[in-house]
Amino acid sequence: MEGRGHKMQRSAAAGGGGEVSPRAAEGGEWRYWEGLNHEVLALIFTRIPADELARTVPLVCRGWREAVVGPYCWSDIDIEEWCRRVDRPDVIDFAVRKLVRRSRNTLRRLCAYRIGNWGFSLTAYFGNHLRVLQIPMSEINDLTIQKSSGTLTALAVLDISYCKNITSKGILTLGKNCRSLVNLRRNMTPPEYESTQDNGVAAKINEDEALAIANTMEGIEQLELAFGRFSDHGLDAILSNCRALSSLDINGCWNVKLDGDVGMKCDALKFFKDPFYDSYELYPSSCDDDCDDDFDEEAD
Structure with a gap:
């Protein structure tokens, strides 16, 4: 049975798309691949998943093993x-x-x-x-x-x-140290809820992360904060301080009401996903009339 290393070597020699003929192998094709510059091999190896690159490629030959152990592949x-x-x-x-x-x-x-x-x-x-x-x-x-x-x-x-x-x-520290940061994803799981005075439910408000972003990441351009606990106050701080911001995702941030200037600032962004984005997906606008009719029929 042909070893896995030989199969991989054949595949790489063919550009990842087929088998190499026996004549090519007998003619020294393997020696050609084994002697390639490590930087060139690294470019070829980018087509191989990292876990397989670390485990399998070193078994093929000495040249490939040296390339994988070196820095060019990583x-x-x-x-x-x-x-x-x-x-x-x-x-x-x-x-x-x-x-x-x-x-x-x-x-x-x-x-x-x-x-x-x-x-x-x-x-x-x-x-x-x-x-x-x-x-x-x-x-x-x-x-x-x-x-x-x-x-x-x-x-x-x-x-x-x-x-x-x-x-x-931690976010405050990252903002202070990572001064080149332009894209931050800080999506979280849905928060716990507490009862309100009018028997409704709401997530506990916490502005700390939003304020940390606003105070240290002025150059941020793309921001994902799904299910954050901040309110209009924290969001307004981000919109006011992060002037380069063009893309904002606050899906699930149900403490945000988008009142007054906050809503207008969000509408001015190139891309904005509001707190109730998933609700629109569940109930598309095209079915509004039909849904109302169905409700009326059930009420009758």
């Missing part, structure tokens, strides 16, 4: 799908630390899921040139951010959605 690390399959923070953190070390300060992009404090710290240590950091549902806390994020001055895109251990203190 300036862009996307292991989010693998992390979701594994779903074990300890294993994920170990893998992140291993791959980030290989980057040797060439890291430009990291996409992972459920990484821990050690993984974040090491990423920041090697992150002088890091531009994109997408780490939703991670276990990182404020203290780790305060200790480690000072090196992330080049960071432009950050996704810390569903990171429940990060509070406004």
Whole structure:
């Protein structure tokens, strides 16, 4: 039975789209691929998922192993799908630390899921040139951010959605350190509710994260804050201070009423998803009349 390494080598030699003829192999095709410059090999290997690149490619030949162990393959690390399959923070953190070390300060992009404090710290240590950091549902806390994020001055895109251990203190630190940030995703799960005086329900209002963004991320252009707990007050601070903002998603931010100038400022944005966006999806405007008719019939 043909080994997996030989199959991968054939696939890569054919540009990922077929088998190489036996004559080509006998003519020294493998020696040609084995002797390629590591930077060229790294460009070819970008077509291979990162987890397979780390586990399988080194088994093919010495040249490929040296290329994978070196930094050229790891300036862009996307292991989010693998992390979701594994779903074990300890294993994920170990893998992140291993791959980030290989980057040797060439890291430009990291996409992972459920990484821990050690993984974040090491990423920041090697992150002088890091531009994109997408780490939703991670276990990182404020203290780790305060200790480690000072090196992330080049960071432009950050996704810390569903990171429940990060509070406004961590966001404030990120805003102060990540001065190149233009895109922030801080989507959260729906908040808990409490009864109101008129027997309605509302989420507890907390303006801290919105104010942290407003006070430190003046250059932000794209912002996702789904299910945030802030009200018009926090939103107005963001709209007033973040003058470069062009795209805003506050779906599920039910404490926001969009009263007065706040609503007009939101309407002036190039893209705006309001707190009740999902409701529009469930009840499209085209069915309004039919829905009213059905209700009238049931009432009769």
